[in-house]
Amino acid sequence: MEILFHGKRALVTGAGKGIGRALTLKLAECGAEVVAVSRTQSDLDALKKESPKIQPLCLDISNWELTKNALKSVGPIDLLVNNAGIMEPKEYGTYTEQDCDKTFNINVKAIVNIGQMIADGMKTRGKGGAIVNVSSVMGFTVAPGYGVYCASKGAVDQLTRSMAVEFGPCNVSRIFFLDLNRPAPTYE
Secondary structure, three states, X not given: OOOOOOOOEEEEEOOOOHHHHHHHHHHHHXXXXXXXXXXXXXXXXXXXXXXXXXXXXXXXXXXXXXXXXXXXXXXXXXXXXXXXXXXXXXXXXXXXXXXXXXXXXXXXXXXXXXXXXXXXXXXHHOOOEEEEEEOOXXXXXXXOOOHHHHHHHHHHHHHXXXXXXXXXXXXXXXXXXXXXXXXXXXXX
């Protein structure tokens, strides 16, 4: 099966490494013009060398206002992949407010911020689009030392369901969460 995204614009967060990097390159290979968001400029430079269809955007998405201002200039987006995330193991009893804020700012609040901006653009243009929120098996299971991470990914799962209910009627469809460790239910 050949998947083509010619004429489509995608935005991928956490595009510099791992899953985000692979998704960015694959979307570009399938014809999409991709806005690659990472907080590491050298990772973005490497992506740009591999594909001219990639537009790098160095950005710390944990900063709500900075992200809103930066994304105003990226133009229309048809496909959004909220992939950025952090996982910093720490035992209960040692978490600080800053630890919790850092994890939730990137893993959850950035999805709210970016997701609503991109979905609003999709609704305004009347063409709809697709949103993928990358989650984890840790959203419904637990492991020692990963309590805050598990809570953040559980929040991503619920947020994704909520986004599907709210944005689906506006032709922003195919909203789902992706977890490579389990089948991804689709919410349309």
